[in-house]
Amino acid sequence: MTYLRLALPTPLRRSFDYLPPADLSAEQVQQLQPGLRIQVPFGPRQLIGVLLELSEHSDIAEHKLKPAIAVLDQHSLISPHILALCQWASNYYQYSVGEVLSNALPTLMRKQAELPSYSETRWRLSSKGKGLPEGALKRAPKQALALQLLQQQGDIGLAELTSAELNRSHIKALVDKGLAQAFSSEASTAQHPVLKQASLTLNQQQQLAVSSINPEAGYQCCLLEGITGSGKTEVYLQLIAKCLKLGKQALVLIPEIGLTPQTLARFQRRFNCNIVILHSGLTDRERAIAWQQARKQQAAIVMGTRSAIYTDMPALGMIIIDEEHDSSFKQQEGFRYSARDIGIKRAFDLNIPIVLGSATPSLETLHNAESGRYQHLQLTQRATGASIPPLQLIDTRNSPLQHGFSKEVLTAIHSEIHSGNQVLVFINRRGFAPTLMCNNCGHVAQCQHCDARLTVHYRQRQLRCHHCDSLWPLPSHCLECNSHELDFRGIGTERSEQTLQQLFPGTEVIRIDRDTTSRKNAMQDMVDEVHKGEPCILVGTQMLAKGHHFPDVTLVVILDADGGLFSADFRGPEKMGQLLIQVAGRAGREAKAGQVMIQTLQPEHPFLLSLVNNNYKLFAQQLLRERKLLGLPPYGHLAIIRADHHNLAEAEQLLQALRQHSEQGQTSQAQCLGPLPAPMTKKAGRFRAQLILQADTRPLLHQRLQHIVAIAEQHPLAKKVRWSVDVDPADM
Numbered sequence: 001m002t003y004l005r006l007a008l009p010t011p012l013r014r015s016f017d018y019l020p021p022a023d024l025s026a027e028q029v030q031q032l033q034p035g036l037r038i039q040v041p042f043g044p045r046q047l048i049g050v051l052l053e054l055s056e057h058s059d060i061a062e063h064k065l066k067p068a069i070a071v072l073d074q075h076s077l078i079s080p081h082i083l084a085l086c087q088w089a090s091n092y093y094q095y096s097v098g099e100v101l102s103n104a105l106p107t108l109m110r111k112q113a114e115l116p117s118y119s120e121t122r123w124r125l126s127s128k129g130k131g132l133p134e135g136a137l138k139r140a141p142k143q144a145l146a147l148q149l150l151q152q153q154g155d156i157g158l159a160e161l162t163s164a165e166l167n168r169s170h171i172k173a174l175v176d177k178g179l180a181q182a183f184s185s186e187a188s189t190a191q192h193p194v195l196k197q198a199s200l201t202l203n204q205q206q207q208l209a210v211s212s213i214n215p216e217a218g219y220q221c222c223l224l225e226g227i228t229g230s231g232k233t234e235v236y237l238q239l240i241a242k243c244l245k246l247g248k249q250a251l252v253l254i255p256e257i258g259l260t261p262q263t264l265a266r267f268q269r270r271f272n273c274n275i276v277i278l279h280s281g282l283t284d285r286e287r288a289i290a291w292q293q294a295r296k297q298q299a300a301i302v303m304g305t306r307s308a309i310y311t312d313m314p315a316l317g318m319i320i321i322d323e324e325h326d327s328s329f330k331q332q333e334g335f336r337y338s339a340r341d342i343g344i345k346r347a348f349d350l351n352i353p354i355v356l357g358s359a360t361p362s363l364e365t366l367h368n369a370e371s372g373r374y375q376h377l378q379l380t381q382r383a384t385g386a387s388i389p390p391l392q393l394i395d396t397r398n399s400p401l402q403h404g405f406s407k408e409v410l411t412a413i414h415s416e417i418h419s420g421n422q423v424l425v426f427i428n429r430r431g432f433a434p435t436l437m438c439n440n441c442g443h444v445a446q447c448q449h450c451d452a453r454l455t456v457h458y459r460q461r462q463l464r465c466h467h468c469d470s471l472w473p474l475p476s477h478c479l480e481c482n483s484h485e486l487d488f489r490g491i492g493t494e495r496s497e498q499t500l501q502q503l504f505p506g507t508e509v510i511r512i513d514r515d516t517t518s519r520k521n522a523m524q525d526m527v528d529e530v531h532k533g534e535p536c537i538l539v540g541t542q543m544l545a546k547g548h549h550f551p552d553v554t555l556v557v558i559l560d561a562d563g564g565l566f567s568a569d570f571r572g573p574e575k576m577g578q579l580l581i582q583v584a585g586r587a588g589r590e591a592k593a594g595q596v597m598i599q600t601l602q603p604e605h606p607f608l609l610s611l612v613n614n615n616y617k618l619f620a621q622q623l624l625r626e627r628k629l630l631g632l633p634p635y636g637h638l639a640i641i642r643a644d645h646h647n648l649a650e651a652e653q654l655l656q657a658l659r660q661h662s663e664q665g666q667t668s669q670a671q672c673l674g675p676l677p678a679p680m681t682k683k684a685g686r687f688r689a690q691l692i693l694q695a696d697t698r699p700l701l702h703q704r705l706q707h708i709v710a711i712a713e714q715h716p717l718a719k720k721v722r723w724s725v726d727v728d729p730a731d732m
């Protein structure tokens with residue numbers, strides 16, 4: 001008997017055996033390929049699973065197995081490589097393989113649907129059009145340009161039109177004149193020549209980087225450490241060109257949806273090929289189409305955020321992870337995977353190079369590069385010749401602040417605006433003020449569902465919790481003592497915006513944070529506004545820090561650098577340092593020189609001092625020494641078992657039981673800490689506790705982890721306490 005071994009979208013960490021559908025012959029069953037979608041009964045429901053393998057034996061007695069209902073696809077939709085990658089991830093992150101596949105594949109694939117296929121309208125010359133000489137249609141220049149494109153390239157699609165600043169109406173005019181005709185094309189396969197625009201001449205360091213990475217030389221993992229504006233993107237572009245010339249595909253991961261339009265535009269200007277994007281802003285249909293294009297090699301480049309790492313690309317020749325240190329690459333809920341680490345595994349399996357690029361590499365990556373596991377390539381100069389702006393600490397201990405701004409900072413802003421430049425003010429807190437306090441009794445407005453203060457959103461007259469998204473109307477009097485003496489304490493982006501508007505009337509103040517960019521295209525509209533180059537003040541959160549290129553910004557102000565220095569999370573200082581350098585990197589990127597002012601109450605803190613000396617590396621080495629002493633990553637390996645319940649004791653009880661059972665009769669070399677209440681114990685009405693596993697090596701960590709997970713899956717308390725596993729946690 002042949003059994004079907006399936007991955008099913010359930011939280012259970014195992015595969016499921018079924019009998020083949022009754023209507024299939026034995027021969028047909030033998031031909032079923034892994035990766036096919038198969039519909040099966042599951043309790044009272046029906047589920048769509050993915051065939052992992054055919055097996056000649058099952059641990060379950062045959063009479064207990066049910067037959068599958070139907071095989072949904074003729075051909076497998078998932079390559080064996082992606083299937084194997086998902087199985088590896090399932091094991092590494094201790095997460096159900098069915099759920100891993102659900103995360104990895106477009107939503108439509110989880111349904112019974114046929115996947116939409118992709119075809120685009122393209123145009124070519126008609127026989128009448130072919131008769132025209134070069135340079136015809138002079139009196140209609142746009143049509144002449146469209147004609148010229150057709151004469152040069154044979155056929156063109158919307159992408160080619162757009163990049164020549166033409167639109168459908170221009171080509172339609174040619175069609176109406178009988179000079180061109182439309183046709184539907186499934187494949188806009190890589191076109192020749194690969195480049196649409198000449199590459200820049202590389203400087204020596206860039207040259208070395210490009211020549212060190214070879215899509216034909218097999219697996220290599222390279223850290224491309226380049227200061228902000230050093231031309232990392234140009235290196236990516238030239239590496240991708242090498243790939244395309246070999247007929248291979250490239251996968252580029254970027255941290256933020258907000259960055260896709262500008263990065264995509266830059267890639268489209270350079271390459272003559274179809275580039276698809278994959279991010280959470282797409283509809284299910286768009287996602288499925290992009291996936292199909294990648295899978296059928298109709299797209300040569302895939303650019304996307306975290307989950308794009310699973311895109312099936314049969315001719316994948318290189319993976320690039322831009323801003324590899326960025327925390328968005330680690331999914332923080334459900335299937336808690338790191339797209340960077342999955343990327344490295346994928347490159348290894350496919351025997352292709354992977355490039356990790358950053359101005360501020362994560363400590364893990366830096367450690368791997370310095371110990372020789374990764375190749376280390378460095379770009380130490382700004383590519384445009386612009387100098388790196390000096391960083392200046394502004395000691396705010398004894399100087400009175402005006403709504404969060406020191407006198408030096410205000411003078412500097414005034415002077416830059418006056419000279420026609422742009423200023424960027426960074427503050428990592430949205431809303432008007434982080435605290436609402438009664439001056440009469442000292443009462444502070446707290447979220448009822450979380451251990452957190454409520455943030456004042458003044459314009460909407462609301463108090464909001466940034467942890468559970470609950471909101472209340474802004475009270476006019478204290479809820480404890482009825483006093484009207486309520487005080488807004490602290491500064492958020494909304495308040496800074498207001499202050500700056502008052503202090504600099506006539507200068508545009510543009511606020512960029514989650515609240516002002518929620519509308520579709522809002523971010524792009526604001527970025528376009530800034531690119532007009534008029535003097536303005538940008539105020540915003542870390543959304544502003546990442547990747548944006550604002551050529552007219554000459555002054556960057558960081559209102560408060562101290563948050564990360566004393567964070568409970570061991571990664572706090574690392575994240576603070578990365579953010580600071582990234583924000584500072586927005587200053588003086590082109591012809592105009594820049595400066596960076598950082599307000600702090602800790603001007604003598606060694607971390608800040610090494611950062612200010614523009615020495616991320618020195619800073620990173622300080623942190624690495626600390627981590628080594630404490631056995632924290634990258635020197636030790638961590639996993640967290642989290643549990644939450646309406647009652648803290650229940651959550652802790654489950655974790656306690658897991659710890660005890662896993663210690664019985666075992667001498668494990670992985671240490672177990674806890675159960676401890678999580679740093680924000682109460683969140684969204686649930687109490688959270690955690691168990692921390694720490695080990696010197698991954699095998700030791702995984703051994704203990706697997707043991708604990710196996711116990712948890714059987715434990716009666718686990719039915720009512722919600723629990724989850726986080727391997728290589730980004731925060732704890």
Ligand code: ADP
Binds near residue numbers: 201229230231234235
């Ligand atoms: P990064 O990705 O490291 O921030 P970019 O690749 O965006 O840097 O380059 C920063 C600026 O320098 C861009 O305007 C880019 O066009 C320019 N640039 C990059 N490489 C070169 C080069 N070799 N010659 C001239 N300009 C360059």
Ligand code: ZN
Binds near residue numbers: 439440442479
């Ligand atoms: Zn009060």
Ligand code: ZN
Binds near residue numbers: 469470
């Ligand atoms: Zn809350």
